Amino acid sequence: MRKIILAVIGFVLIAASVLLAIMLIANKNKPKPFKEKIVKTVFTDTVVNGTVQITIPSNGSLVAKRRVELYSEVQGVFKMGTKLFKPGQQFRKGETLIRMDASEYYASVQSSKSNLYNAIAAIMPDLRLDFPDVYSKWQDYLNSFDIKKTAPVLPEMDSDKENYFISGRGIVSNYYNVKNMEQRLSKYTILAPFTGILTDALVTEGSLIRNGQKLGEFIDPSVYEMEVAVSKSYAHLLKIGEQVVLTSLDKTETYKGFVSRVNGSVDPTTQTITAYIEVKDEKLKEGLYLEANLSAKQEKDAIEINRNLLLDTQQIFVVRDSILDVIDVKPVYFSESKVVVKQVPNGTIILKKMVPGAYAGMLVRPFVNKNNDQESAN
Incomplete structure (x- = not known):
């Protein structure tokens, strides 16, 4: 019985070995799978x-081309005018921006004019005797002298004798002293240098204005400039008069400008050159931030x-x-x-x-x- 069991086990092992050998031979002869090449579209x-067209993008904020920072050169009380001195107030060219109380200084000017008039009148008898040829022109000068108006220009000296005589009496020095005081008197009133708008007001009516004090800022709102920094490598591409398209940050507004100036020096810290773009539009305001595309060159x-x-x-x-x-x-x-x-x-x-x-x-x-x-x- 034992021999029969061993014979069966040996037969099974032989059969299993044969089957395994057949499977290995079959797998060895099986062709390798073909790998399809991937072609990208x-x-x-x-x-x-x-x-x-080569364009240089840049950006910046608008600044009024004509702007004036108002400072006082004299001291006085700010008097009420026809228009309020407030931001947003418009003034035409020649209108009074600020008027200070100059009554005390005005009296000093009138006193100096009177002294000049009296000094000339005192020498008239001597002129009639010693310089009869020039007496008439000095008489005409006295007749035209109006103390309420600015002092007229002194008559022209015809000879050295006349010059020495007039100067020796202190007439010339008195005259220039009067003109100097008249110039200072005019500084108590500040006129608008051009038609524009007040953007900043640092004083109010009735306040005491001191010498050297800043009073405000006045701009012309019709013309603006935008300062842009361009790399020095593109400096040779910039041309004065070149048209520039400006756009707002939200891309809803477009404006047309042109390159008005190009700085001749390079900023040593940023290695850039400053260009100035001039633009006109009623919708523009100072401080508005815009983007610009500078048409620099056409590359063929x-x-x-x-x-x-x-x-x-x-x-x-x-x-x-x-x-x-x-x-x-x-x-x-x-x-x-x-x-x-x-x-x-x-x-x-x-x-x-x-x-x-x-x-x-x-x-x-x-x-x-x-x-x-x-x-x-x-």
Whole structure:
């Protein structure tokens, strides 16, 4: 019985070994699975060289081209005028902005005029005797002298004798002293230098104004300037008179301006050059923040592409017979998202959008818009 059991176990082991050998042989001869190549679809564009307008983006806030900071050169009490001295108040050219009480100083000026008149009148008898030829013109001067008006210009001296005589009596020094006081008297009234609007008022009617005190700011709201900083590498592209399009931050308003001035020096800290853009519009206000695109130069025989299409090696991808390749290009201008390049032959098929993991020799399939093909065929 024992021999029968051992014979059965041996038969089973032999059968199992044979089956395992057959399975191993079958798996060895089985062909390897075919790995299908992945062909990526890419967006392409055909190069047509042309003239590319290079624009330099910048931004800044508006400042009135004509603005005046008002300061007092004399001391006095601010008197009430026909218009309130308040921010937003408009004044026409020549209207009184500020008028200070000058009654005390006015009396001093009148006293000096009187002294000048008396000094000339005192020498008239001597002029009649010693200088009869010039007596009449000095008499005419006295007749035209009005103490309520500014002192008239002294008669012209015809000879050295007359000059020595008049100067020796202190007439000339008295005259210039009067003119000096008249000039100072005029500073008690500040007139509007141009038609504009008051943007800042630091004093009120009835307050005491001191010498050197700032009174406010006055601007012309019809013309504004925007100061922009441009990299020194683009300085040679800026041209005075070049048209500039200005837009608001929310892109809802557009204004037209032009480059009015370009600074001749480079800021040593930022290595930028300041350009000034002049703009006129009734909607504009001082301090408004705008964006500007400066039309700097027109680059011929060039194309504009996305910056991510330009490789670090100054090359771009092209498609040749469904295979990616690279060619050398010459970048001439970089903006925030675009780059202008040259030396790309017309008719070259380039990538329109960058392909992740792209490399030279990569198999690709250009994207074809079937809807456009059907429309063109119809």
